[in-house]
Amino acid sequence: MSLSRSARLVLLPVLAVLTACGGQDPSARSGGYPVVGVLVSASGPGSAEVRSGQLAAARFGFESLVRGDPERMDALNDLAVAYHLEGHSEAARQLLDEVVARGTPREQQAALVNLADLYAGEGFLQAAQAHVDAAREIDAARAETAWAQALLADARGDVEASRLAAEAQRLDADGGSRRFLVFGSPEERIHFEALSAEAAGDRPFALSRWRELRAGRVPSLAQAAQRHLAEP
Numbered sequence: 001m002s003l004s005r006s007a008r009l010v011l012l013p014v015l016a017v018l019t020a021c022g023g024q025d026p027s028a029r030s031g032g033y034p035v036v037g038v039l040v041s042a043s044g045p046g047s048a049e050v051r052s053g054q055l056a057a058a059r060f061g062f063e064s065l066v067r068g069d070p071e072r073m074d075a076l077n078d079l080a081v082a083y084h085l086e087g088h089s090e091a092a093r094q095l096l097d098e099v100v101a102r103g104t105p106r107e108q109q110a111a112l113v114n115l116a117d118l119y120a121g122e123g124f125l126q127a128a129q130a131h132v133d134a135a136r137e138i139d140a141a142r143a144e145t146a147w148a149q150a151l152l153a154d155a156r157g158d159v160e161a162s163r164l165a166a167e168a169q170r171l172d173a174d175g176g177s178r179r180f181l182v183f184g185s186p187e188e189r190i191h192f193e194a195l196s197a198e199a200a201g202d203r204p205f206a207l208s209r210w211r212e213l214r215a216g217r218v219p220s221l222a223q224a225a226q227r228h229l230a231e232p
Contacts, residue, residue, distance in 0.1 A: 032121040033155040033220045035128070036192065037081040037182035038110040038144045040074035050082050050182055058082045073103035077111050085184050089118055109138040110180075113148045120152060121184075128152060143172035144180050147192065154195055155220050157227060162199075169199035187216040191224065198228070 041047055046061025062079035065072055080095035092114070099111035112135035120128035132152055135145045146168035154161035171177075183189040194209035206228070213225035 032123050032218075033125060033128070033152065034184055034188050034218065035117045035120045035132070035148050035151045035155070036113070036144075036188060037084065037117055037184065038113045038148065039078045039081060039180045039182060040107055040110045041078055042179035046078060046082065050078070050085070055082055055086050059086065073099045073107040077103070077107055077114065080111070081114060081182055084114065084118060085182070089122070093118055105138050106142075109135045109142065109145055112138070113145055116148060116152065117184075120155070125152075125156060141171060143168055143177035146171050147177060147181065147196075150195060150199075151191060155191070155224050157224065161195075165195050165199040169196060172196075185218065187213060187218040187221050190216065191221050194225070194228070 039047060039050070044061070045064055046058040049055075049061060050058035059079065059082040062075055062082055065075035066079055069075070076095050077099045080092040080099070083089075083095065084092035096111040096115050096118075100108050100115070103111060112131045116128040116131035116135065119125075119131060129152065132145070132149050136149055139145070146164065150161055150164035150168045153164050181192070183192065190209050190213045194206050194213060197203075197206040197209060210225040210228045214222050214229060216222055216225075
């Protein structure tokens with residue numbers, strides 16, 4: 001269900017209080033398969049901060065944009081990314097549902113990837129796959145969505161992961177998509193770096209990243225790394 005304008009304006013200060021108090025959404029599951037978050041705006045209030053892990057500052061920047069114009073679906077998507085990273089998954093989901101319902105195709109695509117990240121992190125892989133596939137159907141030429149599809153496939157052990165990563169690398173030849181990607185943990189970033197290095201043909205660097213990922217704290221990604229290290 002989409003949030004009304006008044007509901008969104010109420011939600012923002014409530015979430016600000018929750019975050020200040022350290023409240024966490026208990027829905028995240030330990031057996032998750034984290035993917036990647038996607039911003040609509042690569043610059044502006046909150047964008048640099050969320051990529052550098054300054055979550056309180058990022059949230060403040062995105063909230064200022066939404067308060068200034070509650071109909072800005074790009075800011076609503078990016079705020080949802082910050083909420084998700086702070087642990088407020090259900091609130092993020094509500095905002096992303098609003099963007100899917102009312103945003104432009106670009107905004108809808110980013111929101112669908114972010115919903116896929118939410119579902120994958122909670123262990124609901126079929127739902128995650130459906131959302132990321134729907135995102136790619138909107139515009140198959142956007143590299144951010146292609147990377148999300150490849151990362152999810154690789155985390156799941158899908159044999160198509162290498163092909164999907166090669167396709168993402170082709171679409172992202174200049175590396176421009178990285179400005180829009182947000183990683184929720186060091187392991188997620190390492191996974192992306194390893195998979196992209198492998199797709200680019202830099203096997204030595206990929207191996208170093210896979211070894212680091214194998215020793216990480218995310219079981220699903222450590223298992224993915226072990227599979228790559230076992231390859232000839």
